Structure formats: structure tokens, C-alpha cells
Amino acid sequence: MEAFTVYTGRAVPLRRSNVDTDQIIPAVWLKQVSRTGFDKGLFSAWREDPSFVLNQPQYADAGILVAGPDFGTGSSREHAVWALQQYGFRVVIAPRFGDIFRNNSTKMGLLPVVLPAETVAALQDQAERDPAAEITVDLERREVRGGAVTASFEIDDYTRWRLLEGLDDIGLTLRYADDIAAFEAERPSYKPVTTV
């Protein structure tokens, strides 16, 4: 996983609620067996509309997406995270996220930042007024700073540490292989196996 400490960059205001993962990356893009090439599928239905915010040149190269509540609801497809990252986003800011999307993001190093709806709206206003304005997202200090906005956000210590260090979860878990084996030895015999 790519480590995340501090990111400073432009922001794209996406003034929509319930941006589900089917919008972030439509199902047709999920047929790939590789991990790359998903940037082309990001919001592909919406990008057909020339007025869609990502098509506006002033928001090219922005690394922060500022969206409405319930971003990333729906399907568990991690492809949604890959698409956002491969397009160039490092951070998504929203008042509320779908649980699985948020979890997938933290596994990949895309930082989901929850801020109150008013703060999110203020950041969107600012990005619309001045698309060149930069926002800093500081994971070390758990803080978002941009223009008139300075807001702290919550993230649990463990997830923050993993992101700051860019750690691989599987490697972390395999340190406890003995605990897993001990647990397995105690499992009741009535638990099913899939082998026929």
C-alpha cells in the first residue's frame, strides 16, 4: 500500500449525494482481471456529459474529491478505489461514506475524510470560486486546511498508523499465525467444510 502522510492539491467539488460504486465504476469495467486501467472507467457514464465537473479543465490534476453524503454506497467492488486512485485522487472528503468503500480505501492508501456537511459545503464553495485553490490534507495532524477552512477529522489510531507507514495488512496478520492455528485447533467439529 502507498503510504499517506500529507497531501496538498486542488479539489473537485462533486455536489451529489449517494454516489454509489456503480457510478464510480460501472459494472462493465469490472470484467478486467488486472489491477490497472480503471482510471478510464471512473464515473464513465457521467463523463459522457461535457458539463460534468471532471470534464472541466480547471479541475484537471486535482487530487481531492469533495462529495456529498453517502459516498461509495452499494457494491463492495474495490475497483471503485482503484479507479479513483488511478485517475489521480489521493483523498475523498464527504460527510458520510459507505462502510465497505471506506474500508477498501484504507486498505489501498486512498484517504477517506469525514467532515460535517457544512464544512464539506464550504470546501465545495471554495473549489468552485477558485478552482486553483489548494487544500492540504494532513493525516499526521488529522487536519484539513484550505482557504478559510481549518477542520480536524477523526480516524482511528491503528488505521492512521497503517496509512502513515503504508503497511501490508496480510504481513501484519501473518505475525499471528500461531494464534490462528491455536484458534483453529479449538473449532467445534460440527462446523462445515466445503470439500465434498
Next chain:
Amino acid sequence: MGRTLADKVYDAHVVRRAEGEPDLLYIDLHLVHEVTSPQAFDGLRLAGRPVRRPDLTIATEDHNVPTTDLLKPIADPVSRTQVETLRKNCAEFGIRLHPMGDAGQGIVHVIGPQLGLTQPGMTVVCGDSHTSTHGAFGALAHGIGTSEVEHVLATQTLPQVKPEMMAVTVNGSLPAGVTAKDLILAIIAEIGTGGGQGHIIEYRGQAIRELSMEGRMTVCNMSIEAGARAGMIAPDETTFAYLKGRPNAPQGADWDAAVEYWTSLRTDDDAVFDKEIVIDAATLTPFVTWGTNPGQGLPLAASVPDPAAIEDPTERQAAERALEYMGLTAGTPLRDVAVDTVFVGSCTNGRIEDLRAVADVLRGRRVAGGVRMLVVPGSMEVKAQAEREGLHEVVSAAGAEWREAGCSMCLAMNPDKLTPGERSASTSNRNFEGRQGPGGRTHLVSPAVAAATAVTGRLAAPADL
């Protein structure tokens, strides 16, 4: 203090607990399909890691599979590659696979329960958000992303932070003609698509107790549409009767030991939920969605809502956008909305009772002119059972198409799609923009409403016929 059902199942699977770290939770059953697994298997190969417990893992082909011409190769080369990749991965890592054409093939959330692999008190995961379906058995079941799929393959565990607990209590009995699907659509409309966020929902109360296992699966399936991590229902005699004798259910002394444990899996009387809502079943009627998220639903008897009457600006804007996408005008009675396609199937409503409900409405009737109706069984075994009961003949005689098993038009990864602007009544779980094909418009409904709608060509309940 007492514990909830979810607390009990969660606590029984903690491998390791340490201050300041997530719990390490053991996973009893890992379900795998072709869409969310290829990159996970690649990751294992790159790191030189084996699958820790192939014997707790099972795979099926469901999302991409065509529902016609099963014996021919998949026409779409990208879909074909994905399915072939799953076959190679399962062979390489020693995982049981039910491929296309196999009698055991079907939607991942239909085959787990069908085999008796999904049992009370288990932890079940799958790279699919509708894994919440398995909570109907009193299992703790949730969807995961591909990184976590790889993690479970490698370690048979997941780092987890215990979610909060939410009770949805449904008092009284569902009126005649009101189904599990109507109930869950009404619950989601009540609490919203984020209403269960960060929570495990336990469905309780008389109306839940009175549901069949299949009805319970329909309810738990859509927990994710309310934003919840998982949905659960305490196991009872209905659960045990469903499981007894299934291929992977315990037998003999193991059965007795299992039932004794399963019987303990209920929320203690003094347990406290972090959040609770109460619903009176008697007030419910057939329910349909009008918008582009599953929370945008209303009773069939209602009219398309007027966004101007919605106070919350975000909700209002969402409603305006939804009506534009759906091509609907505020104030139109929902019963006047004409559809082009009716889809019956999916992990929400692709089981035998769903097909029986559809056949009961279609028997002796015809699908309206100009309406296309697809009936897609959730598994090959559901299909075989339906055919033993003659349901396929009822469906075909009515002018609907009887198909092979798969996810099909629920998410349109296979050839079953809506065309732009086309409108469906669908027994699936998501009415997102483009979900059933680019530009397609989806109304979520129960199997009974789907069948009645096919007959009239407009959103309708069987009572309207």
C-alpha cells in the same frame, strides 16, 4: 450486561485482541466468485502465499454467466477471460468450484444456504456486498473488497472493529399480499441508505419470526442498501428445519451439538442496542421504488413525490435528479408507470418461493403486449426444483422467458441488459443509475408485484388483477 446475537457470534470468533488494534476475527466460510477474486489470487502468487484453508472456501461463476446457451463458450471475450481465470485459480489453489453448466452452479448467495454451508453462528465473507444475505441464519456475514479477499485467502481471518448494534423490530404480522421484499423496501425508505451505516442490524419481532428462511434471506440481503455492515436474524426452529438434511449440514451427534449451540444464539433480554427502530407490520402494503437509490421508495398506492415538498436541500436535489433520470413527473400515480421489462431473479429474489409467487400470479394469464419478462432462477438447483414443480411451463405459457441461473440483469454484466431509457420492474436490489444497463430505469419490486406488473404492463400488485 447482556449481549446481542451479533456480539455473541463476533466474540466467538476473536482470534486475537489487543489494546489499540482491531480484533483479528476468524472466518468460517469464504465464498468466491469471478469478479472480485482475480486480483486477490494474483496478489497471493506475487507474494508466494498459499490459500490457508481451501476447505473453508468455495467458488462459483455467477456475475458474468449468460442465461442462455450454456453449452457454448461465453461470447464476450472479456467475460470469458474472467471466468476462465477463476477456473485456473481454483485449480491452482485447490478450491472447490461450481462452474457454468454444473448442477451446483448458481449465485454465490443462493448456493451457500442451499448446500447447508451457511449455518447459525458462523462468520461468512465474500467479495460481494450482498453477503449480508447469510445473516438470515444468525451468521455474521458481510461483503469485503478484493484486498480483504486476498487477506482471507492467505490467513482465514480479518482485522475487524466491532460495529455498533441496531435493532429493527417489526411488530405484528404482515398483511396478506405483503412480502419480505415489501418489508425491507419500507425499512430502507424509513431509515435511508445511510441509516444503518457502521451498524449490524438485527431484525426482530413477530413479523420476522413469521417469515420463511427465504423471506429472511430477502430481508437480510438488502441490509447493505440501508448502509449496514450486516443484517442478522436469530436462528429458530424455522432455521433448523431448513438446514436439516442439507448436504453440508451437520449430521448425527454433530447435529445435536450444533442445535444446542445454535439455540443459545439469541439476544439476551438485558442487552442494549445502540439504535433501535420499530415498525408496525400491519401498516405495510406493497412497496416500490421510484428513484435511483433503494431508499427512494413508496407504497404502490402512492404517487411520484414532488421534490419541491422535500425540506432537506440535499434530499431535494437528489430527488430532482432521480426524477429526471427516471423520466417521471411528480404527482403521477405509481400505478400509471408503464414498464418495458420485468426481471425476476437475483440473490434477493431468485429462490424457489420467489418463483412460486411469480407462477401463482402468471398461471392462466399472459404477459402484456410489448413487455419482455425474464425469469432467472438463482441457481441450477432452484431451476431444477422449479421445473419439477412445472413452474417453467407456467412462465413460458404466460409468454415470459425461462432462463438459466446467474446474476443476470441485476447488474447487467452478462448479455441481459436494459437499453437506454428502457424501464424495468425488477426483483433485484439496486435501482442505481445504469445498474441494469446504461440509461436503464429500474423500479425495485417484490416477485408478486413483478408478475402482476408484467401482466398489466404498469406497476401493479396481484390484488389489482
